[in-house]
Amino acid sequence: MLSFLNRWYRSRHNKDGNLDFKRLPRHLAIIMDGNGRWARRKGLPRVAGHRAGVEALRDIVKACVEWKIKILTVYAFSTENWKRPREEVSALMDLLVEYLRQELPELQQEGVQVRAIGRLEALPQQAQAELARARELTASNNRLIFNVALNYGSRAELVDACRKISAWVESGKLRPGEINEETISRALYTGDLPDPDLLIRPSGEMRLSNFLLWQLAYTELWVK
Numbered sequence: 001m002l003s004f005l006n007r008w009y010r011s012r013h014n015k016d017g018n019l020d021f022k023r024l025p026r027h028l029a030i031i032m033d034g035n036g037r038w039a040r041r042k043g044l045p046r047v048a049g050h051r052a053g054v055e056a057l058r059d060i061v062k063a064c065v066e067w068k069i070k071i072l073t074v075y076a077f078s079t080e081n082w083k084r085p086r087e088e089v090s091a092l093m094d095l096l097v098e099y100l101r102q103e104l105p106e107l108q109q110e111g112v113q114v115r116a117i118g119r120l121e122a123l124p125q126q127a128q129a130e131l132a133r134a135r136e137l138t139a140s141n142n143r144l145i146f147n148v149a150l151n152y153g154s155r156a157e158l159v160d161a162c163r164k165i166s167a168w169v170e171s172g173k174l175r176p177g178e179i180n181e182e183t184i185s186r187a188l189y190t191g192d193l194p195d196p197d198l199l200i201r202p203s204g205e206m207r208l209s210n211f212l213l214w215q216l217a218y219t220e221l222w223v224k
């Protein structure tokens, strides 16, 4: 994954061989897929693949800071992923907690602001608590916004946006005729963020799997 990103970045160098920051994305989105297949190829259990996925994520976050990318949004757990075997779901949740506990000092030191999008209230208490701690502690950092999508589904996000907009209308803050594309963008979980410039999906699947359907309207896609 990282070598693929590296290759992509090499194509963004100017004639003098320097990285051309103007050609780099401001907002990079990644569907973190293919963990299970990676593990199977190596004869390992799926969880080992998820562990390797977390390792790769560590390097990706570092690379984004180095490459001056401003926003990284990663799809880590979808609203559909609850249908996986219970042991896999709980291993994923444990990994999330472990990752946040271990990485927080370094994320803080590197100026990374941690955020999460999705229906977070359905996550296990411990995961919610670690996320809240990470968000509070890093809230004023501004080198990279690291946005983790957890129990995220784009359709659920659109439903929630409709509810939010209806409440604005009901309270008299907004008239129905004033609703426009900007209103919808603002009502999404990604409300204050620009749309991604580049989406990467390792694993070769040519699907969005319910990720950022509205926000990806004009995003460049890389499936590898």
Ligand code: IPE
Binding pocket: 032, 033, 034, 035, 036, 037, 038, 076, 077, 078, 081, 092, 203
């Ligand atoms: C992505 O890898 C991790 C999560 C969805 C949490 P997968 O577990 O989907 O791996 P594959 O797609 O089965 O290889």
Ligand code: IPE
Binding pocket: 031, 032, 033, 034, 075, 076, 077, 078, 081, 205, 207, 209
């Ligand atoms: C997409 O991967 C979701 C995440 C990476 C969190 P999946 O493996 O869950 O998606 P499908 O099942 O291939 O569509």
Ligand code: MG
Binding pocket: 033, 034, 035
């Ligand atoms: Mg998958």
